[in-house]
Amino acid sequence: MAVKSFKGGANVPHFKSFTDDKEIEKMPTPDRVVIPMHQSFGDPCEPLVKVGDRVEVGQKIGDSSEFFSAPIHSSVNGVVEEIEVLPYCTGEDAKSIIIRVEGEDQEFKPTIKRNPEDMTREEIIEAIHQAGIVGMGGASFPTHINVNTKEPVEYLVLNGAECEPFLTCDHRTMVERADELVAGARILSSVIGARKCLIGIEVNKPDAIEALEERTKDDDLFEIVPLAVKYPQGFKSIMIKSTTGKDVRRGARSAEVGCIVRNVGTTVAVYEAVVYGKPLIERVVTVSGPTIPKPGNFMIKIGTPVGHIFDHCGVTDFNDATVILGGPMTGRAQHSMKAPIIKNSTGALLLPSEIVRASEPHENCVRCGKCVARCPMRLYPNQLSMLAEVEDYEGLEAWNVMDCMECGICVYSCPSNRPILEFIRHAKPIIKKMELARRGN
Ligand code: SF4
Numbered sequence: 001m002a003v004k005s006f007k008g009g010a011n012v013p014h015f016k017s018f019t020d021d022k023e024i025e026k027m028p029t030p031d032r033v034v035i036p037m038h039q040s041f042g043d044p045c046e047p048l049v050k051v052g053d054r055v056e057v058g059q060k061i062g063d064s065s066e067f068f069s070a071p072i073h074s075s076v077n078g079v080v081e082e083i084e085v086l087p088y089c090t091g092e093d094a095k096s097i098i099i100r101v102e103g104e105d106q107e108f109k110p111t112i113k114r115n116p117e118d119m120t121r122e123e124i125i126e127a128i129h130q131a132g133i134v135g136m137g138g139a140s141f142p143t144h145i146n147v148n149t150k151e152p153v154e155y156l157v158l159n160g161a162e163c164e165p166f167l168t169c170d171h172r173t174m175v176e177r178a179d180e181l182v183a184g185a186r187i188l189s190s191v192i193g194a195r196k197c198l199i200g201i202e203v204n205k206p207d208a209i210e211a212l213e214e215r216t217k218d219d220d221l222f223e224i225v226p227l228a229v230k231y232p233q234g235f236k237s238i239m240i241k242s243t244t245g246k247d248v249r250r251g252a253r254s255a256e257v258g259c260i261v262r263n264v265g266t267t268v269a270v271y272e273a274v275v276y277g278k279p280l281i282e283r284v285v286t287v288s289g290p291t292i293p294k295p296g297n298f299m300i301k302i303g304t305p306v307g308h309i310f311d312h313c314g315v316t317d318f319n320d321a322t323v324i325l326g327g328p329m330t331g332r333a334q335h336s337m338k339a340p341i342i343k344n345s346t347g348a349l350l351l352p353s354e355i356v357r358a359s360e361p362h363e364n365c366v367r368c369g370k371c372v373a374r375c376p377m378r379l380y381p382n383q384l385s386m387l388a389e390v391e392d393y394e395g396l397e398a399w400n401v402m403d404c405m406e407c408g409i410c411v412y413s414c415p416s417n418r419p420i421l422e423f424i425r426h427a428k429p430i431i432k433k434m435e436l437a438r439r440g441n
């Protein structure tokens, strides 16, 4: 079995054994859900409901007339209790709809069953759009825009790397939902005109490789690509390089090198949207951490507060641990138990201080070069962090800060605990505004 890899990156501790053998369970519905109106790359949605309105599971409750956006749906039956601006999840303020749950039955009931082979390309893309499907592995790019390519694209690359420590939701999805995943991959391949669907999986998931090899062995469309266990294997440009050997040049879109990359969870969501008209109202989330009595992989409704999740998993003592939504390398620390699961929440982690170094003070750069050696984008994270510290945005631009894919391996490597990623995330929107101002927007 030829295992593909890439230059840079590092082996990080996995911490996956807490949950990698735990089957996906349904998380009970909370009393209230908090649904932010900004859950995708691009523009936020505006609420389509008002306080006091009754809403149903799967009902569209937010939308935008802007191009870069994806609609948002209610994950529960209930009544809109409040609409307020809350600083949840992403670190930015977002208008959020708080729904009080009413009724015992909170399941989505499909009223249609479509055969994708009887649908036109436009009808499939519209079904994906109306279901609010976005990239569920982190980037949240609206899928209907991503797959609406002008020309056929050679490769559909399915991202099953799941290289971040602790996370096992994609692993379990590949093992337990292999049929839907393969069906979703066929739909996406037909939409983009792909000649080949490459499924990249790190070799620490042999059961996922086996399940997908079994389902695809008689179909030439598919090829399973075993990948080295190395962080950040699952980032888009790395995944393209590892699976196809192609380089995505700086600033280019993956379609320009003949590839569209989709996360495995997103691909299952596409299948459900196209066949059953199911909107993205729930997702598989890994709930993990060394002190959680009952960690696991759970199907959780969008908008479920982390407090409800940890309560269900038996956590009674938070003991100064840090709550993170997403993975430990790229996720965000949360400061409220009301912070909800959103469309790209891969994990809800509770990490003790010996794992999270963010609270320790940082020191000056000692020029050890570890961050430079490991940066998969061949940037100089040491230089970027120093420029960001003195707010030299022109300098940051010149040193290509916008090429940073926010993998965090530089932070992990840094003996001075420099918050390089925090600096970069702070600087990027400012540089983006500078760029727009230069173009007269
Ligand atoms: S600078 Fe960006 S891309 Fe490079 S290692 Fe740091 S976070 Fe990753």
Ligand code: SF4
Pocket (backbone or CB within 6 Å): 364, 365, 366, 367, 368, 369, 370, 371, 372, 381, 382, 385, 410, 413, 414, 415, 416, 417, 418
């Ligand atoms: S790893 Fe930290 S200390 Fe070493 S060069 Fe990079 S920023 Fe400086």
